[in-house]
Amino acid sequence: MNDNHLSALVRTAPAKINLALHVTGRRDDGYHLLDTLAVFADLGDALSFAPAEDFSLEVSGRFAEIVPDGADNLILRAAEALKRASGATAGAQIAVKKEIPAGAGLGGGSSDASTTLLALAELWGVGMPMDELVALGATLGADVPMGLFGGALRARGIGEEITLLPSLPALPLVLVWPARVVSTGKVFQTLGQSPGRALPELPDNMGDARAVADFLKTTTNDLEAPAVALEPAIGDVLQALSKTPCLFARMSGSGSACFAIYETLDAAGTAAETLARAHPQWWVRATLAR
Numbered sequence: 001m002n003d004n005h006l007s008a009l010v011r012t013a014p015a016k017i018n019l020a021l022h023v024t025g026r027r028d029d030g031y032h033l034l035d036t037l038a039v040f041a042d043l044g045d046a047l048s049f050a051p052a053e054d055f056s057l058e059v060s061g062r063f064a065e066i067v068p069d070g071a072d073n074l075i076l077r078a079a080e081a082l083k084r085a086s087g088a089t090a091g092a093q094i095a096v097k098k099e100i101p102a103g104a105g106l107g108g109g110s111s112d113a114s115t116t117l118l119a120l121a122e123l124w125g126v127g128m129p130m131d132e133l134v135a136l137g138a139t140l141g142a143d144v145p146m147g148l149f150g151g152a153l154r155a156r157g158i159g160e161e162i163t164l165l166p167s168l169p170a171l172p173l174v175l176v177w178p179a180r181v182v183s184t185g186k187v188f189q190t191l192g193q194s195p196g197r198a199l200p201e202l203p204d205n206m207g208d209a210r211a212v213a214d215f216l217k218t219t220t221n222d223l224e225a226p227a228v229a230l231e232p233a234i235g236d237v238l239q240a241l242s243k244t245p246c247l248f249a250r251m252s253g254s255g256s257a258c259f260a261i262y263e264t265l266d267a268a269g270t271a272a273e274t275l276a277r278a279h280p281q282w283w284v285r286a287t288l289a290r
């Protein structure tokens with residue numbers, strides 16, 4: 001093992017799950033305003049960052065084929081943006097093992113970017129305040145600011161107005177991606193008129209998974225119906241999840257991945273095994289999200 005490996009920072013870029021997503025309006029530039037409740041899974045892409053003079057990126061893992069490996073990769077875009085903003089002179093040797101399906105509504109690329117900003121700020125000793133990192137993250141993608149916090153939160157605006165929700169319990173989930181990609185832009189287009197309803201007031205007492213599921217029943221993912229219209233496989237996933245003993249099931253983000261909430265991680269694990277056996281072409285994982 002060389003010196004680079006010894007001094008590398010190793011980080012997980014967690015999958016993001018939008019538990020609820022209300023589209024509340026539209027900005028002048030056409031971007032939709034959201035009110036969303038998001039949590040982050042215990043599973044994610046595996047990244048490492050080692051000191052180097054220049055930037056390099058090695059992409060591996062099951063989903064390596066479907067993400068850019070050059071300058072368009074959000075990891076390199078985040079690295080370049082931080083270097084410019086901070087005046088740092090170093091580079092980094094970066095490796096990512098993609099475990100989160102790309103373009104699935106699980107924010108894998110955005111989470112890679114958030115993780116890169118935090119890790120390189122640490123590696124380079126850049127003391128950038130969180131509000132500046134958030135502003136920098138927002139230039140890379142709407143979900144990048146959320147990923148900087150990496151815990152349960154409510155986000156408004158297009159994702160940059162963030163309130164942390166530390167009292168939300170860890171949620172046993174099953175995540176399912178039907179191996180179909182839907183375009184985020186097309187889903188927003190298909191939605192048409194913004195429903196315009198903010199999230200209902202969050203109760204103080206969401207102490208367990210059942211209480212969270214009960215609250216979520218009073219909310220929506222406004223992007224679910226348009227995404228199902230574009231990709232019927234999402235409807236198949238939701239139907240299959242609802243046949244397992246879950247408390248609640250819904251699509252995440254603009255799809256096509258969906259999640260279901262269970263009372264325990266054991267129950268989630270059993271449901272994941274059943275679903276994976278019945279649908280070998282689907283990506284199925286049990287995890288805790290917080």
Ligand SMILES: C[C@@](CO)(OP(=O)(O)O)[C@H](O)COP(=O)(O)OP(=O)(O)OC[C@H]1O[C@@H](n2ccc(N)nc2=O)[C@H](O)[C@@H]1O
Nearest residue numbers: 030031032105106107141142143158184185188253254255
């Ligand atoms: C929907 C969300 C919810 O967390 O997640 P994902 O499904 O991507 O995980 C995000 O807002 C995704 O934000 P971001 O990742 O920046 O979106 P992009 O793929 O760049 O957006 C593609 C296109 O969708 C439309 N778009 C996107 C976000 C938004 N708030 N309003 C929009 O109208 C725009 O036309 C944009 O050009």
Ligand SMILES: Nc1ncnc2c1ncn2[C@@H]1O[C@H](COP(=O)(O)OP(=O)(O)O)[C@@H](O)[C@H]1O
Nearest residue numbers: 067073074102103104105106107108109110112
């Ligand atoms: N490191 C990365 N990982 C995943 N996707 C990336 C990455 N860099 C750029 N992309 C591009 O960003 C798009 C959105 O990816 P991702 O954030 O995983 O999905 P979503 O926005 O649906 O949650 C992908 O289609 C891919 O082309």
